[in-house]
Amino acid sequence: MQLCIKAYAADWRRFMTANKGINWKRLILALVVSLGAGVISWLLTGNSMEMYKNLHKPILSPPGQLFPVVWTILFVLMGIASYIVCETRDDERTEALVLYGVQLFVNIGWSVIFFKFKAFYMADAFVGAYNIYNMAFLSC
Numbered sequence: 001m002q003l004c005i006k007a008y009a010a011d012w013r014r015f016m017t018a019n020k021g022i023n024w025k026r027l028i029l030a031l032v033v034s035l036g037a038g039v040i041s042w043l044l045t046g047n048s049m050e051m052y053k054n055l056h057k058p059i060l061s062p063p064g065q066l067f068p069v070v071w072t073i074l075f076v077l078m079g080i081a082s083y084i085v086c087e088t089r090d091d092e093r094t095e096a097l098v099l100y101g102v103q104l105f106v107n108i109g110w111s112v113i114f115f116k117f118k119a120f121y122m123a124d125a126f127v128g129a130y131n132i133y134n135m136a137f138l139s140c
Contacts, residue, residue, distance in 0.1 A: 027083045034079030037104040038071055041111040048115035078104075099137060106130045 042048075049064045062070075078100075085096050106126070114123035 023083075023087065026086060027080075030083035030086060031076065031079035034075045034082060034104070035072075037108055038075040041108045044108065044112050045115040048111070051115055051118070095137075099134075102133070103130075 049067070052064050052067075082097065082100050085093055085100070090096075110123055110126055110130075113119050113126055
């Protein structure tokens, strides 16, 4: 079975017209699920920014204070994207949402493996396996 992720939000106005407005309950739920994954990851990893400070990093690595801001923006955008997929009447919608759920799980899992357990090679293998999973199911 193949899954092709389409550009669901290429034309926001067309999307809004087709769906007759925003389903606020569903949008809030999508944001809570996405941001909830971020909060769970943060709670499970504890003092990960202290560990980040002590890592040997390339010169161009961003400062640790930037991560909470950037990740919050990313989780909000993922929530909005999942809402758009959820509102789209497409045969592959369920498969796309399942893949999104797996991605959230992997995101949490990687953070825990890397920051909490400090299992750096295992974290790399975890992400590598996820990338293989993506390539297998996202090929069109």
